[in-house]
Amino acid sequence: MKEKLETGGKVDVDFAGKQYVFEKVNPFFLKVSSDVGERLISIEGTVEIRVDTVFFEHPYFYKWKTPIQASPKTTLKFILKLPIQRKLVVEAGKRDIVIDSFHEGAKKAWYGPVSAGALCDFVVPEVLFEPEEGEFANMLVRVVNPSTVSREISRFVVDPKRLMLFQAENGFFTNKIYVNIVREGEFSMDYGKGTTKAAKKAKKIVKEQLKSTKHVLTKFSPLNAVRDFGFGD
Amino acid sequence: MVDLSALSGNLALLENVFKALVILVLGYGLSKLAGSITQRAVGSKVNQHVGQISRKIVSYVIVAVALVTALDLFIEVSTLIAAAGIAGIAIGMAAQRSVSNIISGLFLLADQPFEVGDAVDVGGNAGVVLDISLFSTRLRTFDNKYLRIPNDSVANAKIINFSYYAIRRLDISVGVAYKSDVGSAVDVLQDVIEGSSSVLAEPEPLVLVSGFGDSSIDMVARVWVQTSDIFTARTELIMSIKLALEEAGIEIPFPYRTLTFDEGELERLKK
Numbered sequence: 001m002k003e004k005l006e007t008g009g010k011v012d013v014d015f016a017g018k019q020y021v022f023e024k025v026n027p028f029f030l031k032v033s034s035d036v037g038e039r040l041i042s043i044e045g046t047v048e049i050r051v052d053t054v055f056f057e058h059p060y061f062y063k064w065k066t067p068i069q070a071s072p073k074t075t076l077k078f079i080l081k082l083p084i085q086r087k088l089v090v091e092a093g094k095r096d097i098v099i100d101s102f103h104e105g106a107k108k109a110w111y112g113p114v115s116a117g118a119l120c121d122f123v124v125p126e127v128l129f130e131p132e133e134g135e136f137a138n139m140l141v142r143v144v145n146p147s148t149v150s151r152e153i154s155r156f157v158v159d160p161k162r163l164m165l166f167q168a169e170n171g172f173f174t175n176k177i178y179v180n181i182v183r184e185g186e187f188s189m190d191y192g193k194g195t196t197k198a199a200k201k202a203k204k205i206v207k208e209q210l211k212s213t214k215h216v217l218t219k220f221s222p223l224n225a226v227r228d229f230g231f232g233d
Numbered sequence: 234m235v236d237l238s239a240l241s242g243n244l245a246l247l248e249n250v251f252k253a254l255v256i257l258v259l260g261y262g263l264s265k266l267a268g269s270i271t272q273r274a275v276g277s278k279v280n281q282h283v284g285q286i287s288r289k290i291v292s293y294v295i296v297a298v299a300l301v302t303a304l305d306l307f308i309e310v311s312t313l314i315a316a317a318g319i320a321g322i323a324i325g326m327a328a329q330r331s332v333s334n335i336i337s338g339l340f341l342l343a344d345q346p347f348e349v350g351d352a353v354d355v356g357g358n359a360g361v362v363l364d365i366s367l368f369s370t371r372l373r374t375f376d377n378k379y380l381r382i383p384n385d386s387v388a389n390a391k392i393i394n395f396s397y398y399a400i401r402r403l404d405i406s407v408g409v410a411y412k413s414d415v416g417s418a419v420d421v422l423q424d425v426i427e428g429s430s431s432v433l434a435e436p437e438p439l440v441l442v443s444g445f446g447d448s449s450i451d452m453v454a455r456v457w458v459q460t461s462d463i464f465t466a467r468t469e470l471i472m473s474i475k476l477a478l479e480e481a482g483i484e485i486p487f488p489y490r491t492l493t494f495d496e497g498e499l500e501r502l503k504k
Contacts, residue, residue: 109433109434110457117400
């Protein structure tokens with residue numbers, strides 16, 4: 001969605017169930033009205049109102065209630081639902097002003113020891129069988145078990161800074177994510193450079209923000225009880 | 234008749250005054266420059282507060298060196314230092330507490346038990362740290378009072394830093410009546426926790442049945458929340474738990490005693 005607004009112009013926008021009215025009252029001010037109230041923004045010239053699709057600010061923490069078993073020397077391939085955020089943005093020249101943002105699911109999770117870790121957005125993994133369009137992206141996950149014994153996977157963390165977002169005719173898609181099982185409770189993550197062929201006429205809309213190391217070790221303490229009770233790291 | 238020796242003496246004095254002024258001005262300028270470079274370098278590597286202290290120390294040292302160099306043009310500084318040594322002992326005796334505060338301040342800066350902006354409890358005084366200087370630490374208490382604590386007291390006090398870790402464990406204790414179904418009560422608590430957006434999904438929340446109380450079966454909900462959310466999370470959880478238990482028909486009992494009197498005693502009380 002993209003709307004241009006010139007002096008004297010007015011546009012109604014429905015964003016996340018809220019009604020916004022943008023009015024360019026004179027060459028210098030834009031009036032934004034909603035149920036919450038009114039605000040005046042000092043912007044000169046023509047403005048553009050658009051909705052951006054972006055990743056969450058924190059890493060995504062995926063956790064299955066029942067762990068998934070990965071057979072020896074196999075790669076499990078599936079598509080997971082990746083919630084994405086929408087931002088209502090006013091653009092004037094080189095300036096971007098975020099008017100509102102919306103993302104579903106406010107639950108957070110902590111990754112790492114309680115004394116030193118990172119705040120993440122919690123996501124219950126939901127496997128998709130067909131690419132879909134919606135308020136989420138199709139995250140292409142490959143779980144690699146290189147060992148000769150069966151291993152299980154219950155959780156992993158995806159860094160949005162290493163994700164790319166592609167807009168295709170049949171929905172949003174990310175780059176491929178490789179979850180390599182190192183040992184029990186320990187994974188390394190690799191982030192691919194491309195998306196799937198299933199994405200029809202894919203156009204990259206969010207570039208990865210980190211170009212350096214793409215191989216990241218993810219480790220969950222096997223002594224969960226100790227950590228959960230707060231007795232140790 | 235012009236006294237040449239007096240004139241040359243005056244000229245030498247004027248020259249020394251000029252030199253001293255130049256040294257002082259240069260020293261002052263250099264102290265500002267070196268101080269600001271030090272602040273930037275230390276501030277970016279450690280933190281802004283240590284950067285500010287380092288700037289002051291570097292500036293004072295340079296100004297002191299400039300002052301001594303300028304004084305050296307007029308008097309024998311070694312004699313002055315010797316005299317200052319004796320005076321220093323006297324001043325030192327008087328300023329023992331101040332020196333102790335400075336040394337404690339330096340220890341605090343090195344140890345960093347807290348930073349400016351942290352919520353702390355220093356020896357029973359709780360508040361937000363406003364400033365850590367060489368002599369004292371200043372707090373704004375939670376009921377909005379200004380509190381200045383000498384650094385030697387801070388260094389020797391028990392310090393609790395509430396802001397040190399980003400997440401904290403929150404324990405909510407609740408008791409249910411003995412006649413209640415404990416399993417259902419645990420389920421109710423788990424549902425409330427799961428539905429709360431303040432509670433972190435990981436580390437996993439726990440509901441423990443902790444013991445037989447005087448009037449209730451005691452339970453504890455152990456959850457992890459963001460430190461910044463701890464007060465709102467506690468209020469929200471207590472309210473939600475009470476409501477959910479009421480809706481499920483589970484009684485939260487309060488202590489009560491049944492007093493039994495024998496007939497004779499009852500009659501006596503009635504009279």
